[in-house]
Amino acid sequence: MSLTRVTHQMSQTTALANVQRNLAAMSKLQGQTSSLRRIEKPSDDPAGTAKALRLRAEQRALTQYDRNAADGKGWLTAVDTAMQTTSTQLIRARTLVVQAASSGTTTTESAEAIALEIEAVRDALLGQANATYTGRSIFAGTSDADAAYAAQPDGTYSYAGSAGTVDRRISEDVTVRVDADGAALFGDATGSVFALLDRVAADVRAGADVGPAIAEIDAWHNRTTSALATTGARTNQIEAQLSVNAGSMLSLRSDISAVEDVDLAETLVHLQAQEVAYQAALGATARVLQPTLLQYLS
CATH class of the missing domain: 1.20.5 (Single alpha-helices involved in coiled-coils or other helix-helix interfaces)
Incomplete structure (x- = not known):
């Protein structure tokens, strides 16, 4: 049976190692106390580090969804404002047409005044059809055209929009359309609401019967009110998702704190x-x- 001789130098080495080990442990705890973080480097807790990275990736994605939602609300607010104004202008156009249709024989001066007001409504509608948000047309789809509509030399109005839609992803599995279909709301070429008002203004000047145009204006107004309802529903959807996202963010922060802090x-x-x-x-x-x-x- 052999006995291991413990020398004084070995005792010194062991004692110093114990001191260093205790000092390192104390230093780590002091660092955690000052930083309030349990994981200061990956080796402190590899599994915890991996979980924290995953949670922070989810947090970044959620932050981006909130940015998308805020941008989407901006788009929808711009669309809603333009369509509210469009609705008001169409109601004004209807009033003018009813006035012209029911006044019977009018003087040239009064007919001209009504025609000029109708043309002013047309111009106001054209302005709303070309409304933008952050430099992009809200009624031109994914087109990068400066304006959704332009008056042509032949008296028609061309639509420069595209069939694509402007969408915003507001959660992992929810995407919302945030623009509106200009062609459906304002028409194109001779079938546009602008062309209709041009024709009505000309008929008023000529003393022709403009009564049938009332139903046409009503049809355009119905399109606008329907689109307003759709826009309102999309806005509500975004607001509801923002509320859900806020709850998810609180939960993520709590989970991250439980792992890291x-x-x-x-x-x-x-x-x-x-x-x-x-x-x-x-x-x-x-x-x-x-x-x-x-x-x-x-």
């Missing part, structure tokens, strides 16, 4: 215990490192 009270208790252990290790090491008689004699 320290329990301060618990950490302070561990730190105090580690400080006691460190002081004890220092005391023991000091005794081991005291010079012996043999060291003086050697």
Whole structure:
């Protein structure tokens, strides 16, 4: 049976190693106390680090969804404003046409005044049809055209929009359309609401019967009110999703905190215990490192 000889130098080495180990543990706890973070580097908790990275990726995605939703609300607000004004202008056009149709024989001056007002309505509608949000037409689909509509030399109005839609993803599985179909709301070429009002203005000047145009204006107004309802529903959908996203964000923050952050009270208790252990290790090491008689004699 062999006995392992424990030399004084071995005792010193062991004691110093214990001191260093206690000092490192105490330093780590002090760092956690000051930063309030349990994971300061990946090696502290590889599994926790992986989970934290996944949670933060979800948090970034949710933040982007909220940005998309805010932008989408901006689009829909612009669409709603333009269509509300369009509705008002169409009601005004109807009033003017009813006035012209029911007045019977009118003077040239009064007919001209009504025709000019109808043309003013046409211009106002054209302005709304070319409304933009952040520099993009809200009625031109995905087209990058400067304006959705343009008056042509032949008296028609051409539509420069595309069939594509402007959409915003507001959650992992929810996408909302945030523009409106200009061609459906205002028409195109000779079939546009602008061309209709041009024709009505000309008929008023000529003293022709404009009564049938009332039903046509009503049809255009019905399109507008229907589109307004759709826009309102989409806005409500975005607002509801923003509320859901807010709840998800709170949950994510809580989950991230549970993984990354320290329990301060618990950490302070561990730190105090580690400080006691460190002081004890220092005391023991000091005794081991005291010079012996043999060291003086050697």
